[in-house]
Amino acid sequence: MAPDQAAQSVGPETTCPMSPEQARYLGTVMRRSEGDEVRLFNARDGEWLARIAGLRRDRGTFILQTRLRTPEQEAGPVLAFALLKRDATDLVIRMGTELGVSRFIPLITERTVGQRVNGARLDSIATEAAEQCERLSVPVVAEPARFMDFLGAWNPENTLFTAVERLGEREFSEQPDKKPDEKQIGTFAGARPGDGILTGPEGGFSTAELDAALARPFVTPITLGNRVLRAETAVAAALALFDARIRNA
Template identity: 40%
Template structure:
């Protein structure tokens, strides 16, 4: 048991801010974040909070003033640099809102670098609310002590995605008609990768043919049971992180859980 209380306190609120942080720099917190700090967390002058900027990393900061709609806080000490995450993109077909939020939340927790939503023929949704997507990923990162946010792109049509596919990036394609077992394929193809997951109902035959025609595409199988689209996305991302990402890397330190 530590003799002195932890600093910053484990219960300190944790927020992502848009501005770049630096020692002694005062930043303003407004809107929902100010409401959260003052009304929900009831912070006062002198309290410690934790701020991240997705640029320099994670800072302990001290509240300088609490106004009705605006809180000011000064960065005091950098706690961690912005983390590096594996070079892994997730390209999920759009699915209904709750299920897509789950994909965004879990992809953030699992350390996905970039999310490229895709629109396919069997998608029943063809738009993504960018602001909502940002809120979901920021909240997941705040909760899970991540210091880096995933990039979330605007949705692309499948043929656009395939046309511009980078030469050096494997496109791991969850093919419901079968493919190489994912674990073996992911282990074999370590390096820049992306995982393409279809919507409920899967890709149609023409789409499957177009994907398979791409030299970078590798059809993979996710076992004998049918997985919902969001389950396939989460399960295959976790597997990639474990066998081809950084789950087996040596690490100096495990960050302290926020809750």
């Protein structure tokens, strides 16, 4: 959990107030009490060992003791994904947070099933996932964007790795520079922090959408193997491959 502290310097013996949710969780779920030690972390202050100085039903305080980790920047990608059914979208946010996504961009495509999202709910899922995996930062979940608007707004200095089903069967006669090298398929060659991953909806992108994406010079098509994956599985596979590439670069 992250200390709910205003933007100011912190150090040993700094007092941090709990949010009502934190107080209820610690007292009711975790059965913690005054004097117990917990770990607090956020992107600005890093991770601290802290002591519960007071705890009531919906309020309490922490006292910082020792810094365990200094702040660090996430090296993960931007994940642009076609909105899925609610449970699948929740899973994408949870897995993506644990696998290092820096920012989520939900997309509305031609085959998108659901186009309404509860932003507060997705933010809460991302926060819980960050706490679960002891990640210092919580990724931003952007408002849903339409596919073509997203392509138009993408920073061309960053590569957008686009997962394409049956990539080896696709015709690249009009775009020979986009034909993938078999040795590079799925390897995220040249990937850097800040690059993007684009995954499609149930049923995949339409032909028009793929043509529009592949026409952009910043788009690099990739395949995630010779199996047709569920949309949420494709997200997990792509993120794991990207993370492995960045860490081993």
